[in-house]
Amino acid sequence: MAMLRKAQIIKHDREGPGIYRMDFFSPEVSSRVIPGQFIHLKIREEGYHPLLRRPFSIYDVDNERGLFSILYRVVGLGTRIMAKRQPGELMEIMGPLGAPFTLPEEKGKIILVAGGMGFAPLHFLIKKLLKRNMEAEIILGARKAEELMGENDLVQLGVNFILATEDGSRGFQGQATDLLDKKLREGNYDYLYSCGPYPMLKKVASLALSRGIKGEVSLEEIMACGVGACLGCAYPAKGDKGDLTYKKVCQHGPTFSLEEVSFHNGPGD
Amino acid sequence: MAMLRKAQIIKHDREGPGIYRMDFFSPEVSSRVIPGQFIHLKIREEGYHPLLRRPFSIYDVDNERGLFSILYRVVGLGTRIMAKRQPGELMEIMGPLGAPFTLPEEKGKIILVAGGMGFAPLHFLIKKLLKRNMEAEIILGARKAEELMGENDLVQLGVNFILATEDGSRGFQGQATDLLDKKLREGNYDYLYSCGPYPMLKKVASLALSRGIKGEVSLEEIMACGVGACLGCAYPAKGDKGDLTYKKVCQHGPTFSLEEVSFHNGPGD
């Protein structure tokens, strides 16, 4: 369960413009965490601004060395402060938290769709899928070339990937969902995973559902507690009886099945 | 005037339990600052807690190397954060600010009284006095031995000093003002400078005034702006016509003449 501990930053590298990878030493986290889960990071030890913790998906785990990693983009105060932390320093970590991705029980063809930083949790997932000898392909989408995440990782893992940029600066010109549409028409996929911005996920879900493909998405919502106590991270989803209700991204999610989540009155609408 | 600039921390050493010395490289400050003045330091670059700057007296200046130093004690959030800063980092400095000590025009025997951290501005002052070949002696007082400041400096400068601790753990057992009383009875002093906690300054002033000795004290008051705009740092003092009025510690002070300052309804009463 949600434990609290200090973990040492082992490595902190710039991976691109405003993008960093942070590796922590924490055998307790790395040995237990499952793809799709996240940690809730305390930004500052002293002072109350920023006040809340910040959630980050687990991007990678190195069980042998007891490490886990996050990949993050600097977007505001909290991540700006994080970017200045140095290897050797400690940060307070809560987690692993949240409901992980479920892995398909039978072998099958899997397609993943990552929008920008949405690649982070999918990377850890792909590694697990490969370990189980699953066949996986991934579509990476972004607005422009420098926002594409994951190419190097995927080359290293030997996973097939295709790129889409909205401005056409790399790969296919257009949205990741245009590529997905094409792919779904061409191939037979059994399961889909996706993480990225809300409008993309919405399209991904409707494309997959219209073809009867099952799958899961990882959602983001502003969080306060991270453990299910505050109801701050509510997201509309179908309840047990199919009725629309609010589920907690931190506890029921961040992963939701395509059937469960409702994109009908989400924040981008 | 009050300028703003970033200065690099050149050295940051622990000088005792919770006591640190921070040396900054800033030829602009070190070449202009006069004993008794202070700098207003921004604690954090990001975030609003703590919000206000923190004032620190100039403790030392090395004009050749363009350095100035402060000596500080960790007492709360701001100083706790400062204590973690590393050499090489930059901090934003406003100053030098405030009205400096005035130096006696004629040569004479000078006595100084420092209570704990009150030694900081007096150290820089003593160095100036010695440069002018003034004869100076100093009483160092504190509650207990580990809170005594300045011994090493004074030995190095070759200045006479006597110690008083309230618990008798070093030097004379009692208050610095008991020693001052004794000294004033024995010797003929022409001028006095003092800095330290409010009750001590109050006694120092009454002892000196009752013997007709002129002098100056350096006061502390919580500051907001540091430049005279907010009236936050008011301290009761005698106005031009001898009437009681509030003067600004940041602008009229922090140094005040013994006749000017009024300790009659200060914060400790």
Place this chain on the structure above:
Amino acid sequence: MDLGIEIAGIKMKNPVMSASGCFGYGEEYSAFYNLEEMGALVVKGTTLEPREGNLPPRIAETPAGILNAVGLQNPGIDYVIKKELPALKGAGTPVIINIAGNLEEEYLELAKILDPLEEVQGLEVNISCPNVKQGGMAFGTDEKAAGSLVKAIRSVTSKPLIVKLSPNVTDIRGMALAVEKEGADAISLVNTFLGMAIDIHRKKPVLGNLVGGLSGPAIKPLSLRMVWQVSQEVKVPVIGMGGIMTAEDALEFIMAGARAVAVGTANFVNPYSIPEIVKGIRKFMEEHDYEDLSPLVGAAWKGV
């Protein structure tokens, strides 16, 4: 040394409670520590019927504070009694139900339903939620409306009645006196301050509900002042809250006149906030040779 206190007949082993809505029904934080360590557990605001709550986003961070507009999402009193309360029976700490509604009848119905339940040690009447359009807030800003609501609830329950006031008023003393007069056994101060944030890129309010309630350290000076003012006026005990993060903060509220304190937002930052605050108060009492809390309550105005 004894940290124990009594509020309206509710015996607590220490003065540190959870603030409603910031602790769910206790389950989540029981994974971090034994709830016996709490002075009392105040659960999420509960209404007669289930409420789905407000549109997301529901949380926006501000300097040293958070805005929330959860909108009283809760599964309704029946579900709470059936599913949540049984789990709390063995919690080892008094359980207080925070009740809310739009209409007087809803409050009365809730009070009647809860009155016979042994597992409920007290009711906290929330007349101050800023995130619900209809009602609630009106009771919280009008002395007459508040007084007559409390009077009506008082007549249908013998449970200890804590009334939780809104800080969004000109005269918090007047509100407190009005509810005390009509039978409040204790007064909780304060709920959140109505605020908002605007996303300048979308040119729209950040919260789905447009406005929300501000909590956290940012409001501490304001809630502390209200506790200071009210506790000098009323005879019933005051429960202080609003920005308490540490034992030092809790002691400020106690010295301002609060007999107990509640901790809300701090739980989100540090899940161990409540037991750590209890420990810190104990340490302070030890260091300053206090046998019990009473000489500290209101010490800042009693001039002790």
Place this chain on the structure above:
Amino acid sequence: MDLGIEIAGIKMKNPVMSASGCFGYGEEYSAFYNLEEMGALVVKGTTLEPREGNLPPRIAETPAGILNAVGLQNPGIDYVIKKELPALKGAGTPVIINIAGNLEEEYLELAKILDPLEEVQGLEVNISCPNVKQGGMAFGTDEKAAGSLVKAIRSVTSKPLIVKLSPNVTDIRGMALAVEKEGADAISLVNTFLGMAIDIHRKKPVLGNLVGGLSGPAIKPLSLRMVWQVSQEVKVPVIGMGGIMTAEDALEFIMAGARAVAVGTANFVNPYSIPEIVKGIRKFMEEHDYEDLSPLVGAAWKGV
């Protein structure tokens, strides 16, 4: 592109003013930059007679905020006219005098004295100072009292009349409507929130005055909400303030409905706050192709 605006006939080259009491009489900050860069300069609250102000300590820091209890220390109107205003004649920015008093007669006398002075472009009537025992605050919390005070002042001066409201009220809209009806040309929102801090070691309030006014980023969500509420009700322009530290903050207030903004506490942290905020607003307008400010004013509720 033009950042210029007009408030009650006062032409400003940009919408960024100083907040009263946080900028002295301009002298201190003129050492940092040319005051021409400001939209307008609002001076320290000025009374008929000199005021010595409150006992120290007058400042206490709180999370992301500061409490102040200066207590309207000022040299009195005669001295201000003789010694401070002449220095501001060539400042190149409109000068607005913030006036305060205990009694209606004092406000009227001040308004009469200032009415003929060319160097004064407007009056800001402070009916909201929380740090003065008698009066002031009563005008700030009672719609009738506020309205009749404004009516009286209106009758003795032809200068633009800005009324500065207290946030310590249940219904800020009601207060705003009351002063608008009686002749306010503009409304300043808000003064400080009444708060306090306690020193747990001395077991006493930290401030010499016991309570003080909270300003700074901590209050921004609250002051922003009030600007949002009031600007949707009144026809006169609103000047927004309370926690503005950056151009982004200022833009939030403008989108909430403020035609101009004032910067107080931020000056203490960064003396260049005002010119930097002006620059940041200009940059935003450039990036988003705004020719002038008017489409941004109230954009968050106009739904533009």
